[in-house]
Amino acid sequence: MKRAAALMFVLLAGCGAAPHDDSLFPLAAGHRWAYELTTEWENNVVEHEPRVIETLGRERLESGEAWRRRSDSGVDYWLKSDAAGIYRVATKSELQEEPQPDKEPRFVLKAPVAVGTTWRASTTAYLLQRRQEFPREIRHGHPAVPMSYTIEALGEKLQTRAGAFENCVRVRGVAALRLFADPVVGWKDMPLVTTEWYCAGVGLVKLVREEPAESTFLTGGKLTMELVDWR
Template sequence: MSRHLLLCAPLALLAACSGRDLGNEWFPLRVGDEQTMSVSYQMDEPREPEEWVMRVDEPVVFQDQPVAVRHHSAGVSYYLRADDQGVRRIATRTDIDSEPTADAEPVWVLRAPYQVGTEWTTVTVPYLLQRRNEHPRDLKHTHKAQMTWRIEAVDDMVTLADGSAHQPCLRVVGQARLNLYTDPVNGFTDVPLISREWYCKGQGLVKLEREEQVPAGFMTGGTLRAEQLR
């Protein structure tokens, strides 16, 4: 095959993908789709509520394959690939980066088959845990844990704050533990990190919860809840 055809092949794939959904029925990735999530916190130390906005940008060619790009208002784009095995993240790019950084291994978002009992693992970091009197306060830069995810339901109903009900939805639960020195009384404690996510057919992620509760002492924690506004 000529060099010209080798160069054109990925571009032809990208052109063919433009305008269609690169996701699946549980995690649509339609170009131009935008979603706003209302985020609230119940923390040992008060934290203001916020909104996250996610949008699906034009697909790109990455590692010679067309991939979907989902941008988060926090300033990062996620490069996603969906196939018969599920939906996985293969790279990320911050708004200040010129090029994406490939994940060492693909990070599963959803793993097929979409049925009760399907499991997978990913590396996670603590999102909410902080040191009370030390710097840096956030543990997310220094601690990691293996989180095991499991599809626990395939026909859940989710009712959002606006009263709208959505069904059927996958309920996916992730669990991990971090062994931390929490205080002189308890010493080292296995602190649970628990995530719950709801993916509704035709809509994708509509609700999530993250719990990182820790005994009173050297650390602070809490709960994050986010749900779709529009």
């Protein structure tokens, strides 16, 4: 689960001046977010894990200046913010010496921030696993599944352990991965669904990832990432 959570942060993770303090995804140096990740597996096992993200400031890459973030999972990532929106341009793990550029920008939030704005990005199966076959993780065979994102709502209110938040944007991502579920059902489109809430001046406050399997050959679950502290 820890590796799946780390991968999730890589995928979640601008030129010019830093965004204003009411930014939906603050990038300027000095911010810190502490989350609790709760994974509920279909076998009724529940796992908890902390995660901390920090902003380190603006740096120059080969593609230009970008804002650096660091996860305590061991991954750094670089983002830009401009008229197109907020998007990731590179990542680096502890095993890599240099940032690895994304082949194309990966949007966190695409402009305009309005209900109905859509974009696409690749995802993978973070929770779906085979019950008996090895390797159990489905993502090894399906590293890039296209997901469609849509801004579904503006001005939402949200309550988390870090407090109450207003003026939040809700984003929903939907994908399907066709897998052999079991001999009775056969091949089945397994849903991969992400719901994210970005709140003004704070950033990502909550994320829910749902990957139900409900089959004899596969197992899945639900991951909830909730903000518990920030500055």
